[in-house]
Amino acid sequence: MSQDLSVSEAPAAPAPARSGARARWRFVSIAVAAFVALAGVRAITGQPMLTSAGTIQATLAFAVPIGLAGLGGVWAERAGIINIGLEGMMVLGTWFGAYFAWSFDNPWVGLVAGVLGGMAGGLIHAVATVTFGVDHIVSGVAINILAVGAMRYLSLLFFVGAPGGGAAQSPQLPEFPQVGLPFVADLLAPARDSGIFLVSDTASLVTGLTTGMSVVTLLAILLVPLTFAVLWHTPFGLRLRSCGENPDAAESLGVPVYAYKFTAVVLSGGFAGMGGVFLAMVASSVYQEGQTGGRGYIGLAAMIFGNWRPGGLAMGAGLFGFTDALQVRGGGGAVHALLLLIAGALLVAAAVVLAAALRRMRSTPSFAGMAALCGVFAVGTALAAAGGTAAATGGPAWWWAVAALGAAAGAVAAVRAVRSWPDAGGRLPVPALVAAPAGVVVLVVYFATDSLPGQLVTYSPHIATLLVLALASQRLRPPASVGRQWRKGRA
Template identity: 45%
Template sequence: MTRVRKYHLALIGVAALILVMSLVRVVSGETDITSSGTFAAALLLAVPIGLAGLGGLWAERAGVVNIGLEGMMVLGTWFAGWAGYQWGPVAALAAGLIGGALGGLLHAIATVTFGVDHIISGVAINLLGPGITRFLSEVLYKEGTPAAEAGAGITTSPAITGQTWTPSLPVFSDGPDLLGKLESTHWFLLSDVAGIVRGLTHEINILVLLAVLLLPLTYFVLWRTSFGLRLRSAGENPWAAESLGVNVYLIKYIAVVASGALAGLGGVFLVFVSTKYVEGQTAGRGFIGLAAMIFGNWRPGGLAAGAALFGYADGLQLRSSTAVTTFFLFGAVLLLIYVGLQVRRLMTNDLAGQETKRYTLMAAAVLGAVILFWLWLTVDKLPNEFVFITPHVLTLLVLLVASQRLRMPKADGVVYRRGEQH
């Protein structure tokens, strides 16, 4: 029953969010808020973040902090670009997975076998990733090599040969573009739903489908199988797991290598989108993926929500610099909804004994809503520098709010040694 209630609450939350977005779109007149173009861009931007965060989830559920996701993504991009221009997309996919997995293996050797501090090892991989790929580019893409003749440079690989599959999901996108026509009417709610559905189903990359499927698969493996139970026990209390016969070292190795492979898959996606490897194309997505995982409380569902949020913020600022100001109005509406929910709980005595604290939070929320509404009315357009950093600012704000309710695995980051009880 608890799972059913949570599932229903999630659906109600999504419906309420779409309703608020539609209301903000009508009030502000910014059609890009719920346009299919914005959501298509958001999907492309959210996938690599989600895959990196999924990699972090696997490692940290096994008790290994992995801030080296960015470096592993870089390795995935380079190996995908190198293999893709020679043998096509399938080779790019395999090579990117292997490249990221090698980064994960290096992290596992340092942290699990030699007991190196997890943060130090992650930072080292973030430094090694770009350094190794630059060295390989200078060796393999220099003038006079076949790669250079095919269009490579020191900072870029030749384009991937062959075509990447970009299907449209059946029913929604086959035949006449009914969703596109309904979106163009700009009717309240109906056109918004049509734009969102069209953006999420029309001409999507094959890796998008794979990434979406990996979320429920990860949940099933980690929360519904004996292997997942062993892996999570290694992250909560490895010594208790050891006493029950679990090979904690092996579990941690598997988890961290899988973590690197998933981060590498995120790098492959970036290469598929741009059709080649370009130095620096990860652009900090590994770190944002880590933030999305933390925002999601080390769970696949929350991680998906975090990646979607950051992807949407990035997609909106790319589509329309003026539409970014609607975040002020959107934030004001959400704060007022929060105040309304708190008033309802006070009236039903759900917060008995916490009235003073709640009144303070409600007052702060009302003040914040007033300030945000005033900013929306007075600011016509943000400077380009602020527009560009919108996703990163949003990342910090969300983590600041979410940090009040987080619970990381108890043994996350703890150096494990067999037989040494803590």
């Protein structure tokens, strides 16, 4: 066999292809189910802001920079390089995009300059990590620190004295054109204002996605399927991902690992720089110091939530953008209504995990006993939820006793399950034992309160980030060699 066999020449296996198709349908079904659940909560709570066209547009505005940073993380980490420096690369994108757009009075020049500025940051990170073997975290943190200081210095040089400019901001910047279908809003107005479950929500969704969209937003959305197509359906993408999975094997097959790592990290910086341009010139009309606001880190969280895949990343960015949009638009009541959705999601997730765990051990001798424990746990959880809800909504005080009795029964069953499950030959369903009581608590809090404290509403995006990462951590599968220092010639 020839020694220069390419990685791309291996025949495609049908099983992974079917698995990929199932994964794509799973993403679609989850997104549809989440939207239907959100529409149901809107109908129950009477909070139109949850699915209004304005909220959809604001969600896109907040999700795009997070998604672009996350895409940068996908490219870098699929090649085996951890890119903590995405935040600093976004900072470079904001400043260079603003400066060149202002200097040439042309937003497209600013877009190109911002992307190139981010790529310059990616090049520095690639030289440090790939060429000199610097620890990936140390290099990324250094870029984040240096980018902020360097942009402050450049602002003092170029923006101070300019009309509207200063040490912490640029003058007014030119705007990108907007695209959309203006007739859609008028056409769907009757359906949007009807308030009918799912009909009104779908009309608002379509209106928000087809009107008043910046051309940069459209480009960012198109980059998600483009990234998937390049990384998962081209020989280039296969070789790049092989560098993050097993660089020794890739090198033995003739793949220039250093070149692919360099390319991935530089492109990663370009995506982050584009996110910075969006913040400076679309979400705002001026560059401001501190404009990124940690979105590079949230982009990494969205990437982890999405399991290092563009589709999951888009869902994560949409979730973080949605919570951000609600709190910025003053949707305290809408954020409070989300508690009902969170409670339902936790309880449903607990039931699914329990059922799956029982199904895996149905052929074991201990199945009947474990099923009985799960039944007691489920009934106790239901009693705690019903009793707490009834008492919180003004019912008789004895409902609290029902809730306490149910909680006690569920706790006893959970303790017995923790002790007995490993001996029964099954895997302990820890997420279910945690999610069920958490769902009950969130449900009772929703019915016991009319609103949430303003501080909690303000930090709801960060709380969502922590919750999502905690729940998603059970099924994460990062590239096998991500973060590993690799040297050429060891294969």
